[in-house]
Amino acid sequence: MSTPSQIRVLFGIILTNCSPSAPTELWEKYKSKMAEDILHRKRLKTSGMTFDFTSEMHNYTSVIVEDLRLCMANKPLQDLGMPSYNRNAAVSTCVEFDREKSYNTNDLLFCVQNNISKLTSEQKDIYDNLCIFL
Numbered sequence: 001m002s003t004p005s006q007i008r009v010l011f012g013i014i015l016t017n018c019s020p021s022a023p024t025e026l027w028e029k030y031k032s033k034m035a036e037d038i039l040h041r042k043r044l045k046t047s048g049m050t051f052d053f054t055s056e057m058h059n060y061t062s063v064i065v066e067d068l069r070l071c072m073a074n075k076p077l078q079d080l081g082m083p084s085y086n087r088n089a090a091v092s093t094c095v096e097f098d099r100e101k102s103y104n105t106n107d108l109l110f111c112v113q114n115n116i117s118k119l120t121s122e123q124k125d126i127y128d129n130l131c132i133f134l
Helices: 004-017 023-034 036-045 055-073 089-093 095-101 105-118 121-131
Strands: none
Touching: 004 023, 004 036, 004 055, 023 036, 023 055, 036 055
């Protein structure tokens, strides 16, 4: 049994020293195993919210792996023909961002529908004009 961080280190070593013939396939097969600790941290920090793996988590994991490769061989993942990952997008793994994205659209629609009658005439006109674009 290995921890996700150990799997990431092993993956970095394999990429750096073993020259795998299909590094992207290897990444696709094990990326979720390498991101399990990130998913677990998110679940703990948001107590009660359920999350599954997201592209942001995998992106963040790839940034960690690339950092390991840069430390070991001073080479980015692109040198292996692997996709270039967005380091700025890795910031989106923060809990607050995920909390803002995890609303239930059905609950939100229900709330809006129940409160339309409470709008002033000016608010109702604005609402009606905005609904044209949706």
